[in-house]
Amino acid sequence: MGRRGLARLQSGGAALGLLTGLNVLNYVDRYVGAAVLPLILSGLALSDAEGGLLQSAFILTYSLICPLAGWLGDRRPRLPLAAIGVVLWSGATVASGLASTYALLLCARALTGVGEGGYAVVTPSLISDYYPPERRSRALAIFFAAIPAGSALGYVLGGAVGSASGWRAAFFIAGLPGALLGLALLGLREPTRGACDWINAPPPTRLALGESLRALRARPSYVVNTAAQVLYVFAMGGLATWMPTYFVRERGIPLASATSTFGLLLVVAGFGGTLVGGQLGDRLSERGRGAQFSVSGWSLVGSIAFTIPAVLSPRPEIFWPSMFVTLFLLFVNIGPLNAAMANVLPPDLRGRGFALTTMAVHLLGDAVSPWIIGAVSDRVGLTIPVLANGILLAAAGVVLLVGRATLERDMEAVGP
Numbered sequence: 442m443g444r445r446g447l448a449r450l451q452s453g454g455a456a457l458g459l460l461t462g463l464n465v466l467n468y469v470d471r472y473v474g475a476a477v478l479p480l481i482l483s484g485l486a487l488s489d490a491e492g493g494l495l496q497s498a499f500i501l502t503y504s505l506i507c508p509l510a511g512w513l514g515d516r517r518p519r520l521p522l523a524a525i526g527v528v529l530w531s532g533a534t535v536a537s538g539l540a541s542t543y544a545l546l547l548c549a550r551a552l553t554g555v556g557e558g559g560y561a562v563v564t565p566s567l568i569s570d571y572y573p574p575e576r577r578s579r580a581l582a583i584f585f586a587a588i589p590a591g592s593a594l595g596y597v598l599g600g601a602v603g604s605a606s607g608w609r610a611a612f613f614i615a616g617l618p619g620a621l622l623g624l625a626l627l628g629l630r631e632p633t634r635g636a637c638d639w640i641n642a643p644p645p646t647r648l649a650l651g652e653s654l655r656a657l658r659a660r661p662s663y664v665v666n667t668a669a670q671v672l673y674v675f676a677m678g679g680l681a682t683w684m685p686t687y688f689v690r691e692r693g694i695p696l697a698s699a700t701s702t703f704g705l706l707l708v709v710a711g712f713g714g715t716l717v718g719g720q721l722g723d724r725l726s727e728r729g730r731g732a733q734f735s736v737s738g739w740s741l742v743g744s745i746a747f748t749i750p751a752v753l754s755p756r757p758e759i760f761w762p763s764m765f766v767t768l769f770l771l772f773v774n775i776g777p778l779n780a781a782m783a784n785v786l787p788p789d790l791r792g793r794g795f796a797l798t799t800m801a802v803h804l805l806g807d808a809v810s811p812w813i814i815g816a817v818s819d820r821v822g823l824t825i826p827v828l829a830n831g832i833l834l835a836a837a838g839v840v841l842l843v844g845r846a847t848l849e850r851d852m853e854a855v856g857p
Contacts, residue, residue, distance in 0.1 A: 453571030453580070456629050460564050461584050463527055463626070466619040467557055468591025469598065470534040471499070473615040474550065475682045476599025476700045477608035479689055484608060485543050493815025495550050496682045497808050503554035504804035507562050511796020514563035515789060518631045523560050523567070527623030530556025534616030538609040562799055566791040569783045570632035575723065577783055578733065582719020582776025589711020589772055593704035596685060600700025634788045653793050660785050662734070662851040663794065665844030666778055670802045672837035673741070676830040677771065678807020679814045687823045692760075706761065710768035714740075717769075719776030730852035731845040733781040737774030738845070741838025744770040748831035752824065771834060774841075785851040 474481070474495060482492045513522055533552035540546035565581065572580040595615065602611040657663050688699035718736060725732035744767050751763035786794045814826040 456571055457568060457580055457583060459625060459629065460568065461587050463619065463622060464564070464584060464587035465591040465594065467530070467560060468588055469595040470530055470553060470615050470619065471557065472592045472595035472681060473599040473611050474537070476596045476685055477603035477611050479686050479696055480603050480608040487543060489815035489818045490812060491543065493682060493811035495547060496811040498547050499550040499554040500678065500803045500808035501554065502551045503558040504800045504808055506555050506558035507796045507800035510559040510562040511792045514566055514792035519563040519567050520626050520629055520631050522563050524623050524626040526556045526559030527619050527626070530560070531616045531619030531623065534612055538612030562796045563792060565779055565783060565795050567632065569791060570634055570788065574784050578722035578776050578780035579719045581779045581783070582715050585775040585779060586712050586715040588775065589707050589715065592681060593708035593711065596700040596704035596707065600685070600697045604697040653790065656790055657794055657797065660851050661847035662785055662844065663782060665840065665847050666782050667798045667801055669837045669840040670778065670798065671805045672833055672840065674802040674806035675810045676833040679810030679830045680827065682811040683814050683823060683827065687827055691823055702761065706765045707768055710765045711772040714769040714772030715775050718773035722777030722780055731849040733777035734841045734845040734848045736777050738838040738841035740770045740773035742835050742842070745832060745835040748834070752828045752831060781848055785855055
């Protein structure tokens, strides 16, 4: 490796560290609301459907901002866009704690989604331009390891602070760090688009909407990847919103204990699963071009064997270990699926590609699932909708295994 390549990796390491740290705060702010949801429901006298709508409103605006963020990310420097997103979502999180009515809280959570959507779309493209294809799965796995780490911290923080000082204080403490750290992104160097890609990458893709959609549709693995992620995010978003409430109601566990235990399992299993998935995706892709779909698909299909006892068993010595294994398997797919998408898209189409996928998976996924679970729970309780979402995760794995050949063909067209 030459000096230029070494310098690029060192610069990429600094950027990856800061982007990952901010992504942790991203998920803290997203899931602190789920941790204190029982307190919000009682404090504002809300139904389960109204409580689920808080997360759905967040995801709806998150989804709708993605196309604009992706379009801007393919045309303009991405680091300033990311910085704006961080400051916006952090301020909106603080505003959530100030909301005096349900309507104001709903608006604040919706505004949080605008900031987080802008950040989430441009960052995978940034990281892809810091690292070559053979290193992307691991780099993206590190970045997306912030999902379990930040989610767990949001649960633990929300449960502890909410139980001690109320749900408003939890939003204040969660929102302030991002408001202070977001501007640090402006000190990073914007990477050159496509600098780390293979030499025979396809020619630039014009920015017209129709041509962009045709270019994405011409890569069948992109469509399969997006379809599987819709199912995955639908289920995961619903479960992430309601699991703390499920443990409080169905298991009779105190809020602080439920959120701290679930948060601990989530951070260990999720972090480990994400990193293991990234390593497997890179190593096995050297043996087969469709390995990233195989790793993700089998992990999701296998999760159902542990999801059922995690939800249905009344015994802690069974449901907690089963929950741990389930979470580990569910997070294995994150690095490989994002790397598979980045590797089949040309550099100047990645922003739009990730934006369209992000919009689709959230608009069709967790924008509706928290409200649906809440509405069903108002009628039959939480057990049935929680179990149904666990089964849906295995269905996402089947989609990936059936579509493995599409990734093989797309990789053959792109790679050396």
